[in-house]
Amino acid sequence: MRLINTLRKHKVPYLFILPFFILFSIFQLYPIVWTVWVSLTKWNGIKQPVFIGLNNYNLLLNDYMFTDAFFNTVVYWVTGVIFIIILSLGIASLLNYNNLKGKGFFKVVTFLPNVSAAIAIGIIFSMLFDKNIGIINEVISLFGINKIGWLTTVKYSKIPVIILNIWRNTPWFTLIILSGLLNIPEEYYEAARIDGANKIQQFFKITLPNLTDILFFCFIILTVNSWKIFNESYILKGPSTSNMSLFQYMYQSGFTAFKMGYASAIGVVLIIILAIVSVVQFILMRKNSEI
């Protein structure tokens, strides 16, 4: 009764948000529920699914390919968050420098990697990292270093993926951080300079605190994107599962091995991971805001 009264009293705002929830239910909630159901089946995508309970999850827990893909993705996540945010912050700070000449040109150039076709860039990177004819090995050979099988050895195969991921995503986050920098009042810096603060002190005392919310946003987006990394590891495929991402393994399970149930189980695990990470992030964000 109380709910009904509330709905009657505030029916207008509820009606305005109703379309979103209808679309959410159709295109997100239902697929998630359906995915959970499929994850409990054995299904090749064509014949009728056969209910097998939690067998897919049991199999998943004992599957070294899943484990490898999971830890690879963790590596991509951690390296992505660290390097992309640091690089983005550094580049954005440089672009925001008042005395920078040709600022517009540098902004455009900085953003180019983000608008390049992923597949095309991947092909170029695979040539760059080729052991026999890649330019990277040619360069390091000049310094007396033996050629490295970047994409043919388990030890190094994640490195090209990490570099490509950083290279492609840094521009976008640079843009976001730059917009945050532009919103910091110049008066803060003037006051700091009057008080004798140097550039480094200004950065840590003024810039960073004012970018906290922006950086948290970047962290959240990067986390979600990292757990969904696919193109980079798909194109720069290394030996076996040495640099395979979890999303890529899900794709392979579903559309190469045609084990839809198993792929759905991986998908459910991904959803759970993202949900947990997101909740933790929001809790930390809330605590930080309270401080």
Place this chain on the structure above:
Amino acid sequence: MKKFFSLLLVCSILLSSFVIVFSNVNTVASASSNKYPEGTIEIYGYGQPQYFLKYYRPWLERNRDIAPKVSIDIVQTEGAADVREKLTMSYVAGAYDDLPDAFYIDPVNLVNLADGGLVQDVTDFVSSLTDKLVDNAANDATINGSIYALPESVRPQMLYYNQKIFNEYNIDPERMNTIEGYIEVGRELKEKSNGKVYLSYIDPGSRTWRYYGRRGLMPQAKAKIWDDNGYPIIDTDPGARLAFEALDTMYSEGLLLKTAIFQPALYDAVNNGEIATFYIGAFWDEFLRKNCTETLGDWRVMPAPVFKSINLRGAPVSQYIAIVDKPNAVYSGLIKKMWYDFTFDIEHKEKWVRSMVRLDAPYANPISVEMLKDEFWEEPSIFYGGQSFRKMEKIALRNGAPNLVVTAQDAEADIIISNELEKYVAGVQTIDEAIKAMGENLRNKIGKVEVIK
């Protein structure tokens, strides 16, 4: 009033009769005209399927009497698995209008599509023609006694060798008639060239299993992945061990250049005279001709080497074109007609092949026994220094090994096996460890499969 209603009734009866007669006339006319409706035949293909259009489009022009406003389009996909993915997704979604009319496919993926009812049964059509086709042309498309695809090509495993290199180091290519001799030649090449010349290549990815394993050494070694009851035995099967140990010998002794196939680095190595041979399917011809023009006239081909103790040549690799079993599949008959002429029409097939040669484009020997008798299929090949590649392709099919048994789970099995082989190539594990892991992972992840007879 009575007169009015009587007149109305008479008119109604007359009008109904007219409509019925007119409809019958149209029906009879439609049935007797036998013309295919306006539209586009859509076919999914992979590799370089666009070159088939140079046959199919002229064919449609020649057959406007039955297909006056029909066109054709071939959609390039990434591979057989991609074809299967697209078909599956459209089928599951009920988007039958998005399904193509036909698609090129391999045996591994055809099994599942046939089992799921996505392809038409063409047994009656093909079985009446089997005596006109090369041996085993429809074998890999035959599932539980029914044929589910039209055979498009049957190509053998072959051995390509650079005669110029063999002349330089004074090595007789005939020694490569056996795999044991092939390995000995590799050792000699390595020694005489001070390590510059490799016997062949090894791909760090999944293509090692595809070309050296499933399509290559495994069938020739009479290897088995599954026993007759469907249980994995790849780790205990003597044939599998023979095949993998042959590969291990070549790789561990440094006879194989580790580089991805179909990539510039490999072509550079070939053009620089660093790779002496290729143990691979006949399809490699088109890639060699197109990408290694600096070696024009240097290469020769011979049938795949045999294991001494088994004496079987390379297993044939068949490609098929399957017709989609979908509602309102109006072009099924037309596709069969196109396939029939592509297979048996000597004049236009040769014309198409000549255009492919001019373009350095892919083509395969015909699967028609009668067509193969024509001397056209023994013409010398410029790229092979005057040797007739077509003739050698025909010869290489003799005494071919049976292909590995294909099951509904072989797509997944290929992933599992290839993963272990990739780790072996990467130096992470020995061949023994790889073989053992293959068996364990097949049992853990797949268990028992249904062996299709």
